Amino acid sequence: MATLTAISETTCIKISIPQFKDLISENKKFNLLLMQSLASKIRYKALRHSFIQTHSLEENLIQIKNTFPDVFSMIEKNDLANYLGITLRSLNRSLKKIQLK
Structure with missing residues (x-):
C-alpha cells in the first residue's frame, strides 16, 4: 500500500x-x-x-518558485530536496541565500 x-x-x-x-x-x-x-x-x-x-541550485529554486508560487507552502522541504536530488541541509542553505538577495 x-x-x-x-x-x-x-x-x-x-x-x-x-x-x-x-x-x-x-x-x-x-x-x-x-x-x-x-x-x-x-x-x-x-x-x-x-x-x-x-543550472545552479539557486536558479532552479527561483524557476520553481516562479512556476509554482505556493510550492514552498504545499510541499515538505524534504520532498523538494529529494526532487532536486540534494540534501535538506543544502536546500535550506540555498533558500537562505535566495532570501538574502
Whole structure:
C-alpha cells in the first residue's frame, strides 16, 4: 500500500495486481495508454534532470518558485530536496541565500 498526497484535484483508482496484469495483456487501448504515459514520464524526467544539471541550485529554486508560487507552502522541504536530488541541509542553505538577495 502506498500513501499519496495530491497538490491538485486528482482521481485515484485502486485495482488488484491480477486485474492490472489482465488489463495490460488483454486491453490494447489500456496498454497503449500505459506505454504513452511511461514514455511521457521518462521524457519529463530526462528534461528535468538536464535542467537541474545545467543550472545552479539557486536558479532552479527561483524557476520553481516562479512556476509554482505556493510550492514552498504545499510541499515538505524534504520532498523538494529529494526532487532536486540534494540534501535538506543544502536546500535550506540555498533558500537562505535566495532570501538574502
